[in-house]
Amino acid sequence: MKIKAAVFYEAGVPFQIEELDLEEPRQGEVLVKVAAAGVCHSDWHLMTGATKHATPVVPGHEGAGIVAAVGEKVTRVQPGDHVALNWAPNCGECFYCLHDKPSLCDAYVGPIWAGTMMDGTTRLSKNREPIYHFSALACFADYTVVPEQCCVKLDKDVPFDVAALIGCAVTTGVGAALNTAKVEPGSSVAVFGAGGVGLSIIMGAKLSGASRIIAVDTNETKGNLAKAFGATDIIIARPDTNDSIRNLTEGRGADYVFEAIGIPAVQEQCLDAVRPGGTVVLVGISSMGSSANLPGALIARQEKTITGSYYGSANTARDFPKYAGLYQQGLLDLDRLISRQYTLEQINEAYADMLKGETARGVIIFPA
Ligand SMILES: NC(=O)c1ccc[n+]([C@@H]2O[C@H](COP(=O)([O-])OP(=O)(O)OC[C@H]3O[C@@H](n4cnc5c(N)ncnc54)[C@H](O)[C@@H]3O)[C@@H](O)[C@H]2O)c1
Numbered sequence: 001m002k003i004k005a006a007v008f009y010e011a012g013v014p015f016q017i018e019e020l021d022l023e024e025p026r027q028g029e030v031l032v033k034v035a036a037a038g039v040c041h042s043d044w045h046l047m048t049g050a051t052k053h054a055t056p057v058v059p060g061h062e063g064a065g066i067v068a069a070v071g072e073k074v075t076r077v078q079p080g081d082h083v084a085l086n087w088a089p090n091c092g093e094c095f096y097c098l099h100d101k102p103s104l105c106d107a108y109v110g111p112i113w114a115g116t117m118m119d120g121t122t123r124l125s126k127n128r129e130p131i132y133h134f135s136a137l138a139c140f141a142d143y144t145v146v147p148e149q150c151c152v153k154l155d156k157d158v159p160f161d162v163a164a165l166i167g168c169a170v171t172t173g174v175g176a177a178l179n180t181a182k183v184e185p186g187s188s189v190a191v192f193g194a195g196g197v198g199l200s201i202i203m204g205a206k207l208s209g210a211s212r213i214i215a216v217d218t219n220e221t222k223g224n225l226a227k228a229f230g231a232t233d234i235i236i237a238r239p240d241t242n243d244s245i246r247n248l249t250e251g252r253g254a255d256y257v258f259e260a261i262g263i264p265a266v267q268e269q270c271l272d273a274v275r276p277g278g279t280v281v282l283v284g285i286s287s288m289g290s291s292a293n294l295p296g297a298l299i300a301r302q303e304k305t306i307t308g309s310y311y312g313s314a315n316t317a318r319d320f321p322k323y324a325g326l327y328q329q330g331l332l333d334l335d336r337l338i339s340r341q342y343t344l345e346q347i348n349e350a351y352a353d354m355l356k357g358e359t360a361r362g363v364i365i366f367p368a
Pocket residue numbers: 039040041042043045168169172192193194195196197198216217218219222237260261262263266282283284285286309310311312354355356357360
């Protein structure tokens with residue numbers, strides 16, 4: 001079938017809206033009519049060259065829609081189901097899946113990074129030349145074919161734009177607080193970067209019962225937004241940010257510090273902002289191959305813990321419905337996370353707005 005998609009060709013060249021060919025879903029695959037796709041910074045890392053990927057590729061990894069057709073042997077979903085899309089499909093059988101770490105599944109990581117379906121081939125093409133799928137989802141398109149493990153069925157009452165955000169920002173951020181850090185009630189938390197992911201970490205910290213939640217961002221407009229999601233204190237990033245964090249935490253530093261930007265210098269700053277015995281959680285994705293300085297002596301003497309958090313250490317089959325339920329109960333204010341809706345043709349404008357740092361999350365909406 002013919003579809004309309006945003007295609008990424010090379011760093012620095014804007015997304016191109018093009019007509020592509022999409023094959024039918026094969027065994028174990030699902031055709032999804034995409035309803036909404038979130039504007040996450042991880043797609044933008046392609047544009048700066050920070051993330052390397054086979055091209056041309058259709059990005060978009062924060063999506064939701066309706067199952068339009070299923071391939072052979074698909075058991076998880078059927079046509080008409082509403083689904084949020086999981087960008088880290090897991091096999092259920094490898095070491096990590098069996099040890100409750102499905103976001104680290106190593107059986108599927110190869111094809112996902114090759115930009116293909118699990119059998120190593122693409123369903124997307126143009127003039128018979130393959131077009132690659134970003135993170136098995138490629139949902140900056142009105143239709144997509146995905147492995148069935150990417151489909152998590154949600155209640156039809158959950159709006160598609162909200163469901164899309166559960167597909168990345170919410171699961172990544174709320175999960176970083178709940179699953180990765182396991183933030184304890186009464187604790188102090190600092191979050192560097194208040195974008196869609198950082199604001200979701202703030203929501204997760206609030207849900208955990210943190211008593212002090214400090215949001216740090218370079219952009220002043222993020223202050224009110226962060227407060228609305230539960231931040232108790234706002235710091236506009238400046239050279240003495242960490243002194244301010246210590247002033248707010250009885251001189252110690254925060255119990256938990258999250259980096260939700262992806263800048264090595266800020267990752268180092270987080271290590272200084274956390275108290276002895278505290279935990280730094282790296283959520284932001286820095287350039288492939290970049291590294292941060294590890295002050296080993298200090299980490300040893302002060303027993304600081306540094307951990308990564310990928311997809312909020314999620315089990316998406318468990319966590320997507322859980323976050324949708326918390327939204328329905330009014331405990332996750334996901335409507336507020338959506339600052340603006342765009343058409344697919346406005347995708348470059350949507351990313352320009354994200355880079356200005358004024359939006360919580362932009363979402364691309366596809367015609368019904
Ligand atoms: N670990 C994961 O599984 C995962 C999943 C999704 C996204 N990410 C990554 O998380 C990061 C954030 O994503 P997002 O979509 O929220 O991005 P975003 O662009 O919406 O938000 C980033 C925020 O950081 C702020 N910022 C920029 N530089 C800063 C600085 N020096 N100090 C303080 N604040 C600064 C910006 O003003 C903005 O508010 C990205 O690197 C993204 O790739 C990671």
